Amino acid sequence: MAFYNRRKLELEATLEQLEDAKSRVRELESDFQAVEQAAAIIIMSQDGIIERVSDLFLDMLGYERNQLIGQHHRCFCGSDYAKSEDYIKFWRQLVAGRVKAGSYPAVHLNGNPVHLSARYSPVINDNGVVGKVIGFISNVDQ
Known part of the structure; x- marks a missing residue:
């Protein structure tokens, strides 16, 4: 009986931790949704595949969500830049954990070149x- 009571208490504690974790995930998702409403954001895998974009990001470059999700970051870069040593270096540094900030060339859906800050x-x-x-x-500077 003591074993049963101990296992029951362990299970209840584990379930409580799980509920706390679920609550924290919901809270973080709500926080992130608020950030997405206030900023142009793109989230990519470590190899550059676009996983998530904010509406403001889409508005800046004229794309629809389904045109970007699952595509590589280079899809809205000019072809010269996407093939350049600078672009390769940019991704190598990101994968190495270095923050990159600056002005970057891109292409609006309408074909016009833009620079992203x-x-x-x-x-x-x-x-x-x-x-x-x-x-x-x-x-975005056009």
């Missing part, structure tokens, strides 16, 4: 490896 921040996981990159775009 952006800060790209690597997100480092528990293993010390970059798992994602978040881009914060403050403005």
